[in-house]
Amino acid sequence: MMSRSLRLMLLGGAAMVATGTAHAQSGSTATAAGTEVSNTATVTYTVNGASQTTTSNTAKFVVDRKVDFTVITDQTGATQVNLSQQAAVTKFKVTNHTNGIQDFWLDPDQTTLSVGILTGTDDFDISSMKVFVDSNNNGVYDADVDTQTYIDELAPEASVAVFIVGNIPSTVGIHEAQVSLHVIAAAGGASGTKGAILIPTDLSLGNADNVVDIVFADDDSDGLLNLGDVARNGQGRAYASYVIGTQNVALNVTKSALVLSDGVNLVNPKALPGATVQYCLLVHNGTALTGANGVVLTDIVPTNTTYVPGSISVGLPGGTCVLLGTTEDDDADDAAEIDGYTANYNTGTKTVTANVGTVAGLASVAVAFKVTIN
Amino acid sequence: MARTLITALIAAAAVGTPAVAAQGPLQVASKIFVEQRALDKAGAVSTSLAPATRAVPGDHVVFVLAYRNTGAQPLSDIVLDNPVPGAITYRAPGAGSAAPLLSVDGKTYGPLAQLRVPTAGGNSRAATSNDVRHIRWRIATVPAGGQGQLAFKAVLK
Numbered sequence: 438m439m440s441r442s443l444r445l446m447l448l449g450g451a452a453m454v455a456t457g458t459a460h461a462q463s464g465s466t467a468t469a470a471g472t473e474v475s476n477t478a479t480v481t482y483t484v485n486g487a488s489q490t491t492t493s494n495t496a497k498f499v500v501d502r503k504v505d506f507t508v509i510t511d512q513t514g515a516t517q518v519n520l521s522q523q524a525a526v527t528k529f530k531v532t533n534h535t536n537g538i539q540d541f542w543l544d545p546d547q548t549t550l551s552v553g554i555l556t557g558t559d560d561f562d563i564s565s566m567k568v569f570v571d572s573n574n575n576g577v578y579d580a581d582v583d584t585q586t587y588i589d590e591l592a593p594e595a596s597v598a599v600f601i602v603g604n605i606p607s608t609v610g611i612h613e614a615q616v617s618l619h620v621i622a623a624a625g626g627a628s629g630t631k632g633a634i635l636i637p638t639d640l641s642l643g644n645a646d647n648v649v650d651i652v653f654a655d656d657d658s659d660g661l662l663n664l665g666d667v668a669r670n671g672q673g674r675a676y677a678s679y680v681i682g683t684q685n686v687a688l689n690v691t692k693s694a695l696v697l698s699d700g701v702n703l704v705n706p707k708a709l710p711g712a713t714v715q716y717c718l719l720v721h722n723g724t725a726l727t728g729a730n731g732v733v734l735t736d737i738v739p740t741n742t743t744y745v746p747g748s749i750s751v752g753l754p755g756g757t758c759v760l761l762g763t764t765e766d767d768d769a770d771d772a773a774e775i776d777g778y779t780a781n782y783n784t785g786t787k788t789v790t791a792n793v794g795t796v797a798g799l800a801s802v803a804v805a806f807k808v809t810i811n
Numbered sequence: 812m813a814r815t816l817i818t819a820l821i822a823a824a825a826v827g828t829p830a831v832a833a834q835g836p837l838q839v840a841s842k843i844f845v846e847q848r849a850l851d852k853a854g855a856v857s858t859s860l861a862p863a864t865r866a867v868p869g870d871h872v873v874f875v876l877a878y879r880n881t882g883a884q885p886l887s888d889i890v891l892d893n894p895v896p897g898a899i900t901y902r903a904p905g906a907g908s909a910a911p912l913l914s915v916d917g918k919t920y921g922p923l924a925q926l927r928v929p930t931a932g933g934n935s936r937a938a939t940s941n942d943v944r945h946i947r948w949r950i951a952t953v954p955a956g957g958q959g960q961l962a963f964k965a966v967l968k
Contacts, residue, residue: 467868468898468968474866476841476896478876482889482953484836493839493876496863500898500967503867536868638865652867 466593467536470502471649501650504635505534506541508620508658508673511598515555517682519727521607525563526578527677529618531588532596538625540632541588543568545601548615553662554676561611563603563679568618571598578602587623587631605679614679622655622671635671687723688796690734692716695757697807710810713745717758718804722796729796734804738787741811748807751778751791758805765791780804836882837953839891846871870967873905876948879958889950891961898968901943905962913938914945 468474475497481490511530518525533539545568548559569578570585578600588597601616624632638650657668658675666674699712706712718736722729738744752762765780771792780791791804844860851857860873876893880886894917895901904910912920915928915938926938948961 472898474843474863474896474898474967476843476874476893478839478841478891478893480837480839480878480889480891482835482837482886484882484884484886489835489837491835491837491839493841496841496843496874498843498863498866501865501867503869650865652865654867 467503467534468500469593470500470535470537472500473497474500499649500536501638501652502635503536503652503654504539504622504637504671505654505656506539506620506622506673507532507534507656508599508618508675510675510677512677515557515613515678515680518605518679520605520609520611520681522605524578524580524602525605525679527601527616527679528576528578529599529601529675529677530596531591531599531620531673533591533593535622536593538590538592539588540623540625540630541591542621542623542631542634543570543587543599544619544621546617546619548617548676554659555615555678557613557615557678557680559613559615559678561606561608561614563605563614563616566601566603566616569600569602571600574598588620589631590625590628601677603679605681612681615676616678617674617676620673622653637669637671682727685724686727686729686798688729688732689721689723691719691721692736693719693758697757708810712810713807714742714810715758715805715807718791719754719758719801720793720796720804721801722798724798726798728798730794732793732796732802734789734791734793736789736806738789738808742808743811744782744784744787744789745807745809746782748805749780749782749789749791750805751776751780751793752803754801754803759803762803762805778802782806836880836884837886837889838879838881840877841893842875842877844873844875846873866967868967871902872899872965872967873962874899874965875905875960875962877958877960878950878953880953880955883955885955885957886953887951889948889953891948891950893946893948893963895944895946895965899965900968901940901946902964902966903940905964908960908962909948909950911946911948911961911963913943914947915942917945920945920947 475495477495478493481488508529508531512528516525516527531541545566547562568586569583570588572583572585576598591597599618601618622635624635635651637653653669653671655669655671655673658666658673666672695715696706696708697713697715699706699709701709718734720732720734746767749765750759750762751765752759763776765778767782769781771779778793782789789806793802796802843863845863845866847859847861848856863872866872876891913923913926914920915926923938923940927935928938928942929935946963
């Protein structure tokens with residue numbers, strides 16, 4: 438009898454040691470929802486010197502789902518954008534603190550609240566606003582790769598980046614657009630399927646012993662600002678903004694003149710009557726990353742000089758002024774011009790006009806034309 | 812009685828122990844409770860125990876063993892062994908309960924301060940309550956009809 442009870446105890450003990458080891462391996466992560474915790478005691482005692490053994494009943498419960506997650510803005514300051522910029526990105530991070538795998542619905546919002554979280558005032562909305570998950574986990578929005586619009590099967594204590602992507606209007610004078618990412622906990626467990634939004638189990642329901650209850654434990658993500666999120670609602674929200682970084686560019690124009698020939702001197706021609714002079718207009722955008730659109734250069738041909746017909750050339754700077762530029766015609770009908778630049782010469786006002794279009798950030802465009810000295 | 816036996820058999824099978832459960836005069840009931848904190852009208856935190864129907868990681872749970880001598884003879888040398896269930900971390904003796912002996916390996920039992928945990932390289936370190944995997948109570952005698960309750964507090968990992 439004694440030996441049998443000893444064996445029982447050892448077997449029981451060995452089984453529980455194995456269980457303990459298995460859990461030790463899972464480290465600090467919370468016990469997974471659905472895990473059954475059971476407790477049984479083994480008892481030995483003697484009655485009038487005879488050993489007896491017994492076990493208690495097994496008390497058990499099922500670990501419930503503690504839905505907890507955070508959503509934060511995962512960028513420093515606002516996203517700097519330019520007018521008409523396409524697919525401008527704000528970055529967020531969602532971390533699952535639930536003791537189980539979760540899906541999350543993602544809902545991007547235009548925000549017009551002056552929220553106190555962000556500085557500045559919202560005065561425009563981004564267009565074509567979409568939300569994408571960083572599917573390849575590289576922390577950067579990749580238009581062709583990051584196409585998932587909900588978070589699928591996020592493991593406990595795992596994080597994933599989420600991007601709000603939108604286009605910036607071309608409206609002059611706009612400054613800031615505030616957006617927010619609204620995240621809603623949803624049922625996980627089916628890969629590739631957007632789970633249903635979780636509903637917490639009614640606290641007053643009885644007899645929920647052996648089912649996995651859903652308990653919301655998420656924080657109030659906007660705290661004392663009271664912007665809509667409350668604690669334990671299975672939802673979270675974070676804010677970010679787009680700011681038109683540059684309203685002006687440092688555009689400057691440098692004009693220079695070069696005597697090409699004077700009909701007398703083969704080298705070092707002088708500005709004699711009858712000499713041909715090349716004027717060079719060099720326009721430079723000194724602001725990085727921001728292009729200047731619709732740049733138009735006009736220049737009146739000086740008195741006592743005569744414009745050389747068909748001498749307008751536009752292109753990249755180099756050589757004496759324009760390197761490998763394209764020669765523009767003098768008429769105002771630009772339909773036939775396909776090089777991206779147009780130009781004309783108005784004989785009445787003696788004005789040279791060159792439409793050089795967009796000058797990219799830190800780029801330069803040169804315009805050359807020739808006159809002869811009367 | 813037959814039903815109790817069946818229940819005990821199922822219970823024994825569930826934890827992987829051999830399905831032999833002798834029914835003797837000593838009846839032991841295992842129960843699990845969850846601590847629930849509530850604010851009373853004065854704003855003070857009060858703690859109450861509720862059956863463990865709702866338990867999430869981080870919750871404080873209390874394991875209770877209630878024993879009763881249903882026989883006519885006094886019992887002696889009672890040893891109650893309670894392995895700490897997986898996913899549970901031992902914290903302290905329950906309120907009003909005798910302090911148990913603790914073990915990290917199921918072999919050496921003693922107060923926490925005397926327990927050591929082997930580490931790599933043949934060394935060992937002092938055990939903490941997180942290391943406790945077995946709990947044992949010893950009771951010298953229980954008179955006929957006598958009963959009592961033992962408990963320990965723990966945290967659901």
